[in-house]
Amino acid sequence: MKNIKLTIEYDGRRYLGWQRLGNSEKTIQGKIETVLAQMTGEEIEIIGSGRTDAGTHARGQIANFKTESNLTSGEILSFLNRYLPNDIVIKDVEEVGERFHARYNAKGKQYSYYVWNDVIPTAFYRHHSFNVPQELDLLKMEKAIEKLLGTHDFIGFSALKKTKKSTVRTIKEIRLEKEGSMLHFTFIGDGFLHKMIRILTGTLLEIGMGKLEVDVIDEVLANKIRQGAGETVPASGLFLDQVFYS
Missing domain, CATH: 3.30.70.660 (Pseudouridine synthase I, catalytic domain, C-terminal subdomain)
Structure with missing residues (x-):
């Protein structure tokens, strides 16, 4: 099981904020999880460093997720930026230690x-x-x-x-x-x-x-x-x- 850290940039105008809601198509988390599920064939839950409200933007939101996929960090980066809408961009993908938690470890x-x-x-x-x-x-x-x-x-x-x-x-x-x-x-x-x-x-x-x-x-x-x-x-x-x- 790999633990993957994402650095994310987004324009929040079209979205109801970071946190996944019933209508996942209207949240940043929901959009990214949908693409990750397509990429890995797994049910993926990403953990963000914190919520941002509807309409708020980010240059450096951090999130992490666990996966059994053998894809490299570069392949994950390429796939996400290919299939995510152009107002959500993954700036960096990094494999981190299993204990890394985007929210709990934030200082x-x-x-x-x-x-x-x-x-x-x-x-x-x-x-x-x-x-x-x-x-x-x-x-x-x-x-x-x-x-x-x-x-x-x-x-x-x-x-x-x-x-x-x-x-x-x-x-x-x-x-x-x-x-x-x-x-x-x-x-x-x-x-x-x-x-x-x-x-x-x-x-x-x-x-x-x-x-x-x-x-x-x-x-x-x-x-x-x-x-x-x-x-x-x-x-x-x-x-x-x-x-x-x-």
């Missing part, structure tokens, strides 16, 4: 969120960014970013209700870069809660617009109430860039 992740900050919308990036026409105070946003760094209970910045699992996460870095009209947020941490990055981005944008004050970060971290944070920005601007392993 951290990097995400990007893109905002087109201009009164004139963009034709080219409209499916991969969120258009914000208002002028933004980037200095206030940077001050708010500083408050988010470190280890906190981020449940107030998530779509979770109540959970028995820990909602404490560590954000190691948030970068805000501007090139022309495009704002690029980079988030690096040990993990992120459901819709956490989209809510953090929405909160930072509302601080930049003057709708919220910088201190709202401290308030939501303290009271853990979702309603105090900003809006959830659309999935279209969100990319999973990289998953980190030890």
Whole structure:
């Protein structure tokens, strides 16, 4: 039995997210499993590093699966990219140790969120960014970013209700870069809660617009109430860039 690790890139526009649902044709996992089953003649289940929501994109999603197939990594790579739709691309195939688990072994992740900050919308990036026409105070946003760094209970910045699992996460870095009209947020941490990055981005944008004050970060971290944070920005601007392993 071989354990195969995949590095996957996808445009999430047409899909209901990563996780296989009843209609597997509408999920990334379902699409890949269907092709793997055709390739191996086996019933294959792939394990992703985590779920991405409907409409979210990935440059470096990681998954693994077990197979009895004797196909080489190169043959698997060629077959998948030949038969998968062109908005799902396998960037790398590697045989790994039997204990490797894409989700449980992940030590951290990097995400990007893109905002087109201009009164004139963009034709080219409209499916991969969120258009914000208002002028933004980037200095206030940077001050708010500083408050988010470190280890906190981020449940107030998530779509979770109540959970028995820990909602404490560590954000190691948030970068805000501007090139022309495009704002690029980079988030690096040990993990992120459901819709956490989209809510953090929405909160930072509302601080930049003057709708919220910088201190709202401290308030939501303290009271853990979702309603105090900003809006959830659309999935279209969100990319999973990289998953980190030890």
